[in-house]
Amino acid sequence: MNLPLIDEQQYKRQDYTTNHLTKAEYTDCTFTNCNFENSDLSSIVFSECYFIDCNFSNANLALTSLDTVTFHGCKILGVLFQNCNTFLLSFKFINCTLNLSSFYQLKIVRTTFSNCIMHQVDFTETDAKYVVFSDCDLYQSIFDRTNLEHSDFTSAYNFNINPNLNQIKQATFSKENISGLLRPFNIKILD
DSSP: OOOOEEESOEEESOBTTTSOOOOSEEESOEEESOBOTTOBOTTOEEESOEEESOBOTTOBOTTOEEEEEEEESOBOOSOBGGGSEEEEEEEEEESOBOTTOBOTTOBOTTOEEESOBOTTOBOTTOBOTTOEEETOBOTTOBOSSOBOTTOBOTTOBSOOOOTTTSBOTTOBOOTTTTHHHHGGGTOOOOO
């Protein structure tokens, strides 16, 4: 399917809940304060795009390409990233809310999550090596058979990671948050 090419465009305050975003290949485009809630973004290509203060809640990303995409200040609730096109999949999240989203079985090596609220996010069987969770709230997020080798949890909090069920070799934690690795063992940690 040959998609039209849209390059270096700025989109501001657009509501794509009723007027759908044109299926195209967007390169180096910026979307600011746009509403994609419940939108069908399937099979659209985003390459080197920036999404600033956008709402992606429950957006459909089936076969959507996200190549070097930055989400900044976005509301991303209930998004199933595992349905994206995995070829050249690369993104980073800054100051975003990703509650109830899923990265199930995805390869997200070297992804950065910075200052994000990530309640009940599913990382089951995700290849998350070298991922940075900087100042992220991981309350009730699921880590099950997840490869977290070399990942950085130094400033993350509210996580619950069972070392027996996940690969955590060379992952980094702080003294303040190490209890997140011990919760599965039901032991008491005293100050």
